[in-house]
Amino acid sequence: MRGSGSATPELDAELLLAHALGWDRTRLFLERDTPVEGAAIRVFRDLVRRRTVLREPVAYLLGTRGFRHLDLAVDPRVLIPRPETELLVELAVAALPSGARVLDVGTGSGAIALALKDERPDLEVHAVDASAAALEVARANARRLRLDVAFAAADLLDGAPDGPWDAVVSNPPYVPDGDRATMMHDVVQHEPGDALFAGPDGLDVLRRLLPACAAAAVPWVAVEHGIGQRGAVVGLARGAGYPHADVHDDLAGIDRVVVARR
Numbered sequence: 001m002r003g004s005g006s007a008t009p010e011l012d013a014e015l016l017l018a019h020a021l022g023w024d025r026t027r028l029f030l031e032r033d034t035p036v037e038g039a040a041i042r043v044f045r046d047l048v049r050r051r052t053v054l055r056e057p058v059a060y061l062l063g064t065r066g067f068r069h070l071d072l073a074v075d076p077r078v079l080i081p082r083p084e085t086e087l088l089v090e091l092a093v094a095a096l097p098s099g100a101r102v103l104d105v106g107t108g109s110g111a112i113a114l115a116l117k118d119e120r121p122d123l124e125v126h127a128v129d130a131s132a133a134a135l136e137v138a139r140a141n142a143r144r145l146r147l148d149v150a151f152a153a154a155d156l157l158d159g160a161p162d163g164p165w166d167a168v169v170s171n172p173p174y175v176p177d178g179d180r181a182t183m184m185h186d187v188v189q190h191e192p193g194d195a196l197f198a199g200p201d202g203l204d205v206l207r208r209l210l211p212a213c214a215a216a217a218v219p220w221v222a223v224e225h226g227i228g229q230r231g232a233v234v235g236l237a238r239g240a241g242y243p244h245a246d247v248h249d250d251l252a253g254i255d256r257v258v259v260a261r262r
Contacts, residue, residue: 102124
């Protein structure tokens with residue numbers, strides 16, 4: 001598995017072997033002396049080939065990714081949810097009043113919207129994405145998890161259901177186009193580029209989103225951003241009409257989310 005370029009080859013191998021056996025990782029450790037044979041060997045070898053040769057992400061090979069308290073189905077139609085994005089959910093769960101109407105912009109797999117509804121059933125949660133394929137994944141996750149989130153096709157707020165909105169949350173594309181050459185192969189080659197890249201400085205989507213939220217009189221907006229972008233995002237929020245813009249760090253201590261308030 002080291003040939004895959006993964007930072008966690010042993011973990012990858014364990015996850016793929018457990019998947020091939022139809023086990024969880026706990027059973028894999030408890031029954032580590034059990035011989036692997038038959039169909040499981042063939043499945044495991046194919047998964048290893050796809051990981052090491054084709055560099056497919058483990059989450060796509062498994063078909064699932066954990067996010068907060070949920071197991072989400074994921075495939076190449078959607079960005080793989082990252083742990084740092086859980087901060088958006090944490091901040092919204094703590095800040096939003098009972099019964100607030102929340103819009104998740106660029107929902108992808110539905111991770112943020114579904115986690116919000118799971119942890120705050122009182123919220124009225126809607127989610128939009130410009131990708132019809134991504135919305136298919138999000139809706140399927142909502143049905144399987146039995147979470148009442150309404151999904152719609154929209155370009156940011158253009159085409160979104162009518163407001164007013166009490167809050168907008170978003171993990172928008174924010175990677176500068178020039179970073180493609182230095183990013184991991186499995187990300188660039190397999191995850192949807194339109195969910196990752198946003199112009200020369202990575203801020204093209206946020207330049208549209210924050211003014212759109214201000215024009216819609218959204219009082220509370222939380223957006224994820226990349227390393228080194230905090231100052232620019234705070235400036236965009238204030239320039240759009242949000243006098244209060246606070247930066248929040250993720251668990252790694254990296255500034256990750258700007259919350260804009262008015």
